[in-house]
Amino acid sequence: MPFIATARRPAGNVLITEPGAPAQEFDTLQCVHCGGHWQVIPGSGILRGYCPRCHGPFCGPQCATCLPHEKWLDQMERHGVKLP
Amino acid sequence: MARSYGIQNTAAIASASYPQLCIFMATAAGVRPKIYEFLISSSATPADNASRFSIDRHTTAAPTGGSAPTIAPLEFADPAALVSAYQAATGGCTMSTVLMLVAVNLRATFRWVAAPTKEFVVPNTQYAGMGIRSAAQTGAYNVDSSLYWEE
Numbered sequence: 001m002p003f004i005a006t007a008r009r010p011a012g013n014v015l016i017t018e019p020g021a022p023a024q025e026f027d028t029l030q031c032v033h034c035g036g037h038w039q040v041i042p043g044s045g046i047l048r049g050y051c052p053r054c055h056g057p058f059c060g061p062q063c064a065t066c067l068p069h070e071k072w073l074d075q076m077e078r079h080g081v082k083l084p
Numbered sequence: 085m086a087r088s089y090g091i092q093n094t095a096a097i098a099s100a101s102y103p104q105l106c107i108f109m110a111t112a113a114g115v116r117p118k119i120y121e122f123l124i125s126s127s128a129t130p131a132d133n134a135s136r137f138s139i140d141r142h143t144t145a146a147p148t149g150g151s152a153p154t155i156a157p158l159e160f161a162d163p164a165a166l167v168s169a170y171q172a173a174t175g176g177c178t179m180s181t182v183l184m185l186v187a188v189n190l191r192a193t194f195r196w197v198a199a200p201t202k203e204f205v206v207p208n209t210q211y212a213g214m215g216i217r218s219a220a221q222t223g224a225y226n227v228d229s230s231l232y233w234e235e
Contacts, residue, residue, distance in 0.1 A: 011202035018192040019130070028184070030202045036183035037139075037196075037204075069205070073116065076207035 006040035014039065032056035033063040033072070086118070086234035088158040089165045094127060094228040097135070097218040098150060098172035101179065105153070105171050105229050106215020108146060109206065113166035118203035121232040122216060124186075125193040128225035132189070135227065136220040139184040139204060142177035142213045149174030158232070166235055167206070170215075177213060190225055203234075 010027035017023045028037040032054035038046075049058045053066050093105040107117055124137055150172030155165045183204055188194045198204070206214050216229050 010199060012196055012198045014186075014197075015195045016188075016192050018189060020191075028196070030198075034181055034183065035205060036181065037198075037202075038184070039186075073205060073207045076209050076212065077112070 006042055010040075012037050029057050031059035031063050032069060033058050033065075033067055035069045035072075087162045087165075088232060088234045089155050089162075089167075090158060090230060090232045091153045091155055091169045091171070092228070092230045093153060093171040094226060095172055096224055096226055097221055099174040100217070100219050100221070102147060102149070102173040102175060102177065103140065103142065103170070103213075103215030103217045104173075104227065105169075105231050106142065106147060106173065106213050107167045107169050107206065107231065107233060108142065108177070108213025108215075109208065109210055110146060110168040112208050112210050114208060115166050115235040116208050117167045117206045117233045117235040119206075119214060119231060119233045120198045120203045121196065121230075123193065123195045123230040124188050124216065125228045126190045126226055127228050128190060130191050131223070131225070132191075133221065133223040133225055134187055134189045135218045135222075136185065136187045137194075138182045138186075138217050138219055139214065140182050140217050141180040141206075142215070143180050143209075143211055144178040145176050145211055146170070147173035147213070148176035167233070177211065179217070183214070
């Protein structure tokens with residue numbers, strides 16, 4: 001079974017099984033700002049980033065502004081909206 | 085200790101714009117549900133079709149047009165879940181951030197599991213929710229999905 005070990009500290013794991021094909025397994029990482037997950041594809045060219053304040057990866061330019069996920073959850077609970 | 089619950093749905097995709105299977109806060113119940121696992125598969129006759137699935141947040145209002153599946157506690161002695169569940173929505177909620185995007189062949193079974201503390205978190209806000217949506221399908225077919233969370 002091919003296992004694409006792509007992250008030293010993965011945030012999730014995916015297993016895909018399909019008849020007539022070998023099972024696939026790969027890691028996901030989680031955005032420290034929006035909480036989203038993505039498949040790690042080394043060399044894909046997809047722009048990701050690392051937030052030095054949150055000490056973790058973020059999913060792309062749309063999440064580059066530092067708003068820690070925990071803080072975003074707090075803001076949602078207090079105001080019901082995502083603040084900039 | 086957090087309690088774990090699960091829901092399942094087996095049906096054709098009701099709407100590409102609304103979640104096929106989701107959980108949401110009918111009221112702010114004092115918990116932050118955390119989705120730690122979901123599965124996508126199909127019981128349809130095997131064929132080369134595919135669907136693009138996403139895990140989306142939704143807000144503003146409760147989903148409508150479908151029905152509420154039975155929420156099963158994974159530990160049978162646990163009380164009823166504080167969060168609400170919905171399947172085959174065709175309206176109501178406002179879709180928000182896409183948190184994960186995958187394309188799955190009809191023949192394949194897809195399973196995602198979060199590492200501890202890396203779950204998808206739903207805020208403790210009325211009508212905040214999250215679920216599996218099929219944004220596109222190459223042909224109409226039955227999708228079987230399961231969603232597990234702790235609260």
